[in-house]
Amino acid sequence: MAQTSVSSNPRRTSSRHAGLDRDDVVEAALLLVDEGGPEALTMRRLAGKLGVATTTIYWHVGSRDDVVDAVIRRHGERQAEHAVSGDTARQRVMSVARHLRDEALAHRGITRLAELHGETSVLNEHLEVAMARELTTAGVVGEDARDALRAILICVGGFLVVAMRNEAAIPPDHSRTAVWSRVDDPNVDPSTRLALTTQVDLPVLFERTVQAIVDTHVPEA
């Protein structure tokens, strides 16, 4: 257990000091990712934040991949239980889907890290369980529940990818609106071409699309 903060300890060559442990490293890494995204997590930067050498990170946690795993797991454990709302099973499932999206966007750095490492299930375990619970209550069980859960999560994931896309990093002539500004296909309605140069209302489209999927899996109450 840390008795003093790391940063207050004077640093001596090859000097051992009290207090730095694995949790300190993982917490510092989590903050780096939460604030600056996956790219902000480098071993030198993390070591600098902790006031130690990179080798200390390797000792306490391991490689960068090990640090990433630990960050995702730690954040996943922190996912708050939320009050599911709604009168019908469909509404309750939608409630969980919205919460999953909102949590993901509130911590988009961690979400992108989990996505890059294919570990979104670790991150979202509590919410996936919550959704499975609602499906059970709705009478959707077994492989039907598995398919429902997968389909909803895949769709929510698709929306997250788009919502988290850093538009500023895309060359202006490669953005969706730029691409469609150049399209001149007479078989595409002009009002469609015009509309496709404008931004879509993602939250509205999210509601409509996820609801459509929920409706095919969850019976009407």
Next chain:
Amino acid sequence: MAQTSVSSNPRRTSSRHAGLDRDDVVEAALLLVDEGGPEALTMRRLAGKLGVATTTIYWHVGSRDDVVDAVIRRHGERQAEHAVSGDTARQRVMSVARHLRDEALAHRGITRLAELHGETSVLNEHLEVAMARELTTAGVVGEDARDALRAILICVGGFLVVAMRNEAAIPPDHSRTAVWSRVDDPNVDPSTRLALTTQVDLPVLFERTVQAIVDTHVPEA
């Protein structure tokens, strides 16, 4: 226009030779990504493949980001027109969605590169136009068509993320099935928990899920 292949030209220090041009560089880069994924595309590796110095790449194309843009645009231009099949508008839109997924998975290295750089619209321009064409034919135009196109593409994208996930790179205890093997929530039906430790049939779920979205946007013929 290249008269001789690059690899057959003898190399002299600071020697200029005929034949290497921008297209050669972009083609070589495309092959690297197609075969080895985004991580395989390094400036040194690309230069080695072409038998030139990295500065030659910078001269002909530009930075790595410029090379990436060129690769995505080149591949996008190559997207084959495909025969849309189906008797109804809904079937025809589904046909385009399937083709988009199949093309993406056939060139998953390029797909992942485009996704990482947020440039999937450049890659899929022809297929997005094809889908917009089918929507026009179905009487879905303007903002309705924009929303339909977005929703379908977002969902297909979600499936692609899952389909392209490199399961081998995920720590065994962080995979979805491992996560669900540990879940022991009494409010989740046991058959659901069991089902969630097994693999979902992605193509079947794709059909059902995308169809559900198409059905909410495209009227029944």
Next chain:
DNA sequence: GGAAGTATGTGACAGTGTTCAAGACAGCAG
């Protein structure tokens, strides 16, 4: 022939992940 442009190269810089070898401190048994 000389200037300007084109097309190539070497070597270096700054940053990254990772590890070797070494040192300092803590705990424990004798």
Next chain:
DNA sequence: CTGCTGTCTTGAACACTGTCACATACTTCC
């Protein structure tokens, strides 16, 4: 108290990455 073992730390180095300054050779044009 001493010596051994384990724990926790370090500096330096390695290999790899993207990028660029500067130099050289060739081509084109007047």
